[in-house]
Amino acid sequence: MKLYVIGNPIKHSMSPQIHNMWLKFHKINAHYDVLEIKESNLPELVEKMRKDELIGFNITLPYKTVILKYIDQLDESANISGSVNTVYKYKNRIFGGNTDGIGFVKTLEKDLPRRLKIKNFFIIGSGGASRGIVFSLCKKNIGKILLTNRSVQNARLLIEDVKKKIGFNKIYLHSWENKYIPEEFNMVVNTTSVGLKKGEDIDINFDNLRKTSIIYDIIYNPLETEFLKKANSKHLNTFNGISMLVRQAAVSFKLWFGVEINEKLLNLTKQKLIKLLNE
Numbered sequence: 001m002k003l004y005v006i007g008n009p010i011k012h013s014m015s016p017q018i019h020n021m022w023l024k025f026h027k028i029n030a031h032y033d034v035l036e037i038k039e040s041n042l043p044e045l046v047e048k049m050r051k052d053e054l055i056g057f058n059i060t061l062p063y064k065t066v067i068l069k070y071i072d073q074l075d076e077s078a079n080i081s082g083s084v085n086t087v088y089k090y091k092n093r094i095f096g097g098n099t100d101g102i103g104f105v106k107t108l109e110k111d112l113p114r115r116l117k118i119k120n121f122f123i124i125g126s127g128g129a130s131r132g133i134v135f136s137l138c139k140k141n142i143g144k145i146l147l148t149n150r151s152v153q154n155a156r157l158l159i160e161d162v163k164k165k166i167g168f169n170k171i172y173l174h175s176w177e178n179k180y181i182p183e184e185f186n187m188v189v190n191t192t193s194v195g196l197k198k199g200e201d202i203d204i205n206f207d208n209l210r211k212t213s214i215i216y217d218i219i220y221n222p223l224e225t226e227f228l229k230k231a232n233s234k235h236l237n238t239f240n241g242i243s244m245l246v247r248q249a250a251v252s253f254k255l256w257f258g259v260e261i262n263e264k265l266l267n268l269t270k271q272k273l274i275k276l277l278n279e
């Protein structure tokens, strides 16, 4: 049996290494591959799932939203965030889910130091990944969120959606031109794609932040983006996207197989990925 991660381009994906390791560990007779496809191939993939020739698939750019019209139903995570990263079958229906948000929140709960007491979030970006993260955060017991995005319209839309759909009102807009992060925001998260390419950086200033602040980049390749480099030079606490990558994959794995990946295997997976990325 097969699983895929689809996108275009897709060759850089680390998902096959993760899922094939877990399939082997759990002795599940299936294989996970990358598949570079055109949009016109999406219906045949969904058809294969109906015929049980395919277990499911992950989706990256540019298909996270176009997939909506080919599947039967969105689960709550995809519905709320408006983007799908996991397609799975449940009770003979083809579902789209989004595991980014829950992957991020699990990282917060399990991988970041508790002593730092994260409360207020400064979020950079308003795309699909940001939506997943923001909606999941708002359901937790947090303080406030300050959101900034290159296109102000996308940020406004996300803020309105959060207020309307889940009634969380402590979310505010921060102008893209204002490079200073206010002191009370003790966790800063880059959800944009800026930093994926070598040398790319976000023009933001960390000077107002306390030394106990956390700077998080959801990018994992490179392991240290310019954004994190700058934060490290200010002696702030930095984390890259490896934990979130592995934790969102674990949520997808559970949707496909009903199997929980334990903490020991999650940690082993992270170590393996870091080793691969350092090669």
Ligand code: ATR
Pocket: 064, 124, 125, 126, 127, 128, 129, 130, 149, 150, 151, 154, 191, 192, 193, 194
């Ligand atoms: P993903 O699903 O990975 O979140 P996406 O939905 O395309 O991808 O969102 C990309 C995010 O990165 C958006 O917030 C985007 O800002 P815009 O809404 O202004 O497009 C942000 N982004 C991408 N390239 C950027 C750049 N060069 N400078 C600033 N922000 C950028």
